[in-house]
Amino acid sequence: MSSTDISERYLRFAEEAAGSSPLYATLARAVADDALLCESISALPERCHQPNLLFAAVQYVTGSAPASGTDLSARTSVHWDDISATMRSRYTQTNEANRCSALLFGLHDLPGPLAVVEVGASAGLCLQLDRYTYRYTGADLATLGTGPCPLTCELQPGARAPQRIPDIVWRAGLDQNPLDVTDQDDVRWLRSLVWPGMQTRLERLDSAIRVARTAPPRIDRGDLVQDLPALLDEVPEGTTPVVLHSAVLAYVDAGTVRDFLDVVEQAGAVRVGIESRKASPALADHAGSESANFTWGSFVLDRDGCVLAHCESYGSWLAPVES
Known part of the structure; x- marks a missing residue:
């Protein structure tokens, strides 16, 4: 999946998530606008392209959800090695x-x-x-x-x-x-x-x-x-x-x-x-x-x-x- 495809996927997620989580909708739009981050995500295995997986990995590695798109960008820049490793080793296993x-x-x-x-x-x-x-x-x-x-x-x-x-x-x-x-x-x-x-x-x-x-x-x-x-x-x-x-x-x-x-x-x-x-x-x-x-x-x-x-x-x- 290309970085352009990643951007489009995160935009779709932003629309879907807006009613349930305005914050995740905001973060998804921020990812879609971040060409470098989209490129980094596209380099991961296809199963790792899910927005849910990225946002959960950020929470897991940094201890909380980012408060804004700027905050997300800062965290992914500093912690990308750990975040991407978590995305490779973990799955979206929401056990509700x-x-x-x-x-x-x-x-x-x-x-x-x-x-x-x-x-x-x-x-x-x-x-x-x-x-x-x-x-x-x-x-x-x-x-x-x-x-x-x-x-x-x-x-x-x-x-x-x-x-x-x-x-x-x-x-x-x-x-x-x-x-x-x-x-x-x-x-x-x-x-x-x-x-x-x-x-x-x-x-x-x-x-x-x-x-x-x-x-x-x-x-x-x-x-x-x-x-x-x-x-x-x-x-x-x-x-x-x-x-x-x-x-x-x-x-x-x-x-x-x-x-x-x-x-x-x-x-x-x-x-x-x-x-x-x-x-x-x-x-x-x-x-x-x-x-x-x-x-x-x-x-x-x-x-x-x-x-x-x-x-x-x-x-x-x-x-x-x-x-």
Whole structure:
């Protein structure tokens, strides 16, 4: 990707992020206007071109988010070797526990007990979904669970809260770069991925990490196609095998997605996922129409190809299919 392409990518990100983080929108525009920085970014592997990755790396290396474009330029000039090394070694593994408030809609009515495998598990915070408290507001009011980490979701008209938290008796994660909730550097990276000003998200992350540390999840290093079959073979008899994923499939190509779906089907597992409209397998047959009209923040919850709901990317709201 050329430096011009990098500039255009950061301008697009600035438009998308403006409603959620005016600061990140400002920083992205500053990057787009900085020819030397765009050139430096373009020299990195393509997966390192993501704006999220750069801004998280700056936070990780320097200890905080830049206050302005000028501040960003100064930090990248002084610390570029460390920042670029972090971008090469780290990934945008935002492990948002609140996505469980949407994933629960795909799990609550499955016959139990459940054996859950999460691909792209990061630090495994979504594997702890039976250990949280869920507070649903809006069109339907409900509180489920008694865990110390509260998750919230506003239900849009027509949506009804899940009836129960499933019984999960076995769980494991799979990730190409597993993070460890007991490792301070990994935790610092997870905190760096939270956008500036999102204090509620940061507090929720810290709370979810404390929950996970009481029983650190098993996260194997591996590929969602090559290594998933062996992990599913470990699922205990008498359980319903479930494969979870959230904001993962946009990072792999279409062929890999098809192979992943085949692996899940051949294993007889239930697949529950939250993905962007562009990446959702449930909308794969509509490429160029609905799936191409991706709205920032709008994701699709599906189970085995059937769309269950639309939701915000971090599960803060959920709407039924007809909305």
